Amino acid sequence: MEVNIGEIQGQKGGEIRFHLVEDWSNMRGDGQSLQCISPVVFDGRVTCTGELFLVKGTVSTSIQTNCGRCLRPIQLEITAQPNERFRRSSRAQDEDFLPDQQTDEEEWDHEDIQEFRGLTIDLDDVVLENLLVSLPLKPLCQEDCRGLCPQCGQDLNDGECDCTIDDTNPRMSKLRQLLDNND
Ligand SMILES: [Zn+2]
Numbered sequence: 001m002e003v004n005i006g007e008i009q010g011q012k013g014g015e016i017r018f019h020l021v022e023d024w025s026n027m028r029g030d031g032q033s034l035q036c037i038s039p040v041v042f043d044g045r046v047t048c049t050g051e052l053f054l055v056k057g058t059v060s061t062s063i064q065t066n067c068g069r070c071l072r073p074i075q076l077e078i079t080a081q082p083n084e085r086f087r088r089s090s091r092a093q094d095e096d097f098l099p100d101q102q103t104d105e106e107e108w109d110h111e112d113i114q115e116f117r118g119l120t121i122d123l124d125d126v127v128l129e130n131l132l133v134s135l136p137l138k139p140l141c142q143e144d145c146r147g148l149c150p151q152c153g154q155d156l157n158d159g160e161c162d163c164t165i166d167d168t169n170p171r172m173s174k175l176r177q178l179l180d181n182n183d
């Protein structure tokens, strides 16, 4: 996923709107990857501020994951709002580059600005990062998912199992009292 900033480079206030669609269903990563089951769509714009390029927009896809309680496979729509800053790498051998920017290099390094070379900004990392951050910590198949029996592992959404949870454990009832008193 990438956007070419050729038409607005050096144009302060210049803007390009983009609509990118890419199939990431075969993406296999380092365990940090997403199992996308619909194309990744990025609607956004890149704005030139003179030295920086701001990329903003909305990215969305559907993923395959598992319910955090009963572990059933579920599908989830996720959306993220990337808001990232880029600048052209000063290390690139590029005649368009203004040499006086080199002196600012150290200053820039302390800020959260990503570099790109040439006229194309690669958005893959930004998109992946933003989608990963937007993942719910514990996705559920349904709001009131009953989860698995802690003893036999049966999916309690399918019905009760025959396990009897031992309510007579004195430590448990003490704990329960404490919790009740906290209400
Ligand atoms: Zn569930």
Ligand SMILES: [Zn+2]
Pocket (backbone or CB within 6 Å): 149, 150, 151, 152, 153, 154, 161, 162, 163
């Ligand atoms: Zn059980």
